[in-house]
Amino acid sequence: MSDTTPARIITVAAAKGGVGKTTLAYELAAALSGVLVDLDWDAGGATRMWGHDPTRAARVPLLDALERGPEGRPPRPKRRANQPALVPAHPDLSASRIDADLVGDCLRAWAAAFEDPYLVVDTHPGANPLTDGAIQGADLVVVPVVLGAREMDALEAIVADYRDYRLLLVPTMVPAVPPRRFVERLAGLAEAGRITVAPPVSEHRWIRRRLRRAALVTQPNPGVRVRAAAAEFRAVADTVEVACG
Template identity: 45%
Template sequence: MPKIITVAARKGGVGKTTLAYELAYLLDAPLVDLEFDDGSATRIWGYRHEARTRAPLLDAIERGTVPRVLKGHRKPDLVPCHPDFQLNQPDADSMATILETWAEQWGRDFVVVDTHGGGSPSGDGAIAAASHVIVPVPLRTKDLNATESMVREMPDFPLILAPSMVPRVPPAAEIQRIRNIIKDTPVTVARPIPYVRGIETRKKRIALTSEQPIPKAYTAFADALHALADSLKGENL
């Protein structure tokens, strides 16, 4: 069975979509976009639902078919989302079954799912279906509060906390708080993903990790993403 990697967080603005986009590219995985707001992976990819007459994600769910993934140059393969998905998403159990069916039919080693920040029924389904749930965690009080609630809610899920937007000198108190959050749980912590100025306003649609050579300013960021992808491939978590 292919492995479903779900990227989820109980709060928006944590770097979730960037992480999902890059991981899907590095894992050569279809990226199923369940983020129905602007700023989604679908927008980053360059897909504009306004120019289309059909909604592949909604059509596949309604008809019980497997969507055809969109392919692009140096971008992850994509199943694009649509704003109407917000009001037409399946319940959690149905979404989990749908994703498992699609993953099996695609026959790829991995499928990456990006979810709506803050949670949603479809996101809960993607978490339930996941082999691993990657949770981006900026070292900020509100983000740590949301992450702590998530870990308390689902300590038996295969959560991997990924410290994100980490400054060059990480704040010691926040690092210790992450240790406290995962204490006495099976939750693991990935290599920190450093903050890179300008990443949130980057205009290129290609995956940053596809650039050769990687711009010097992005090297540490790309290295952390490669390390996470390699860990998922090797199950060295």
């Protein structure tokens, strides 16, 4: 165990899929020099983005560590230049019968054991024990928000469900002309002390076609458009730091 302050736990969660959770978690982990804990068992998540194929590994370090429990040895993050440190996911996580309390307790214990200042957790969309545990353990729950009518309705339900947690709402994939009524509706949800709205991340169509594994925020020699996107993710990371105190 280190004797420094425990890492802050930042859980990125949303009720819906495809809203930019993984992209945001990856960039935040890199920008905050944190460890990315991938609790999403779906292929195509942060673990693949990082360049790791968990099905080729003999063990499932994340499951092993969860089974050892909060008193046991934490998983060892994988480290590579220009990418966030990673505790990879595995398809077997979907069938695991690990309960939410255990997940929250393990994350807390790992946060105390790691030297890194942040533990950023990427989650599977919707309610499930791993996501619920990651929310229970979190110092801050980060929710990417797409500014559309249905998405805003879903967000209001989340805000009610997560009322016991500190929330950071991050407008994502925001078009060049942001839809004003949704921006106002989002601002209306902000509550002093408990709910903060981060600066927006724009719609960057090229992000969908990216194959590079370097995080945008740590990419060496970035071009103009990468630099612009990286600045937006860094601004969100700054808001996370402030929100965590």
